[in-house]
Amino acid sequence: MGYPQRIAHFLVGRGGRNSENMAADKTVFETYLHRLDEGDWAEALDRILPRIHPADSRATRIWFAFWPLKLRLALDRAPDPAQVLKELQLDGKPRLEEQIDASVAFLFGSNYWPEVKQAVAAYAEESSDPGEAGLDAHILKLAGRLAGRLQVEQPLLTGIVAVGVMVLRQVGLSSLAACAREPSPNGRPKSAAEVLKLRKGRGWKSLIWKSKKYRVTFDESIPESCYEALDGQDLSMASGNDPRDFRESDPRRVAGPVPVQCRSGACGYCWIGVLAGEQNLSEMTAFERRRLEYFGYAPPAEFALKHPAVRLACQSKCYGDVSIVVPPWNGVLEGRSPVASSDGGD
DSSP states (O other): OOOOOOHHHHSSSSOOOHHHHHHTSSOOHHHHHHTTHHHHHHHHHHHGGGOOHHHHHHHHHHHHHHHHHHHHHHHHHHOOHHHHHHHHTOOEEEGGGGGHHHHTTTGGGGGHHHHHHHHHHHTTTTOOOTTTHHHHHHHHHHHHHHHHHSSSSSSSHHHHHHHHHHHHOOOOOOOOOOOOOOOOOOOOOSSHHHHHHTTTTGGGGGGTTTTTEEEEEEEESSSTOOEEEETTTHHHHHHOOOOOOTTTTEEEEETSSOOSSOSSSOOOOOOOEEOOOOGBBOOOOOOEEEEHEEEEEEETTHOOOOOOEEEEEOOOBBOOEEEOOOOOOEOOSSSSSSOTTTTTOO
């Protein structure tokens, strides 16, 4: 599968290492993973999504959008990673190895993350040849094993296991095995049913007839991690009305919990994942689709949806309660310039 032009610039003709050299000291399973490209991962994810519990189906799609293989390849294969950060205009924290545990915090399956890491590491150390089995078959096999051991439903583990295998692919066995899990925040739901119940929102109670205010949750594990949006107000503008200072946790958050620069779709800072309440947002426009494609923030499958899992907050108007998650980085993975001159709002 060919890489987008901007990413390919860093993978070819600049002295970068090839896959064979990168995988020389890997286990058999890691070497197998290094032979797979983005298309292989996308196909495997499409096949396993129906097998993932509803509590984590959108969350899994969001995680894979937040941590695309193409970003990792660009950082790994370029002779000068600092130049990659500059030329791809990467801001925030784009390195997965620096936040392995934190990256999965918004998935319900993170409740099983320590066991998943151990299981994935053990699977990677098995000496048997991966054979002809597809990537999805390996993920389902591992999820089934772990479900039996933990005595939980396999769909609850399928998404987080898929994430664990991709983490293995991106950071390597030693980094995966060495990372220590951060303590789970107080208030994390204890059951998938509770997660789904909370994500239903407040129903008719969410509408205060005179002011029409809705709740936008940006961290489900912390009750106070929410802000209000007026009826028809975009999520970025509403975030800017939150008077709290979030810059200590993320310098990009200069005005509210959602990072922002322009509020017009030009900068890409305000991209978000929509965990729940997607039907309460305006449908994605052709302009927003072009911008998401330009930044490289979502796989092609998302662009065909009216309510995709990845959105630009400044283009998403709110008409009900929503649960979102903010990625730790932003950049321009596929466009040729900071702002495409031909783009204009719809």
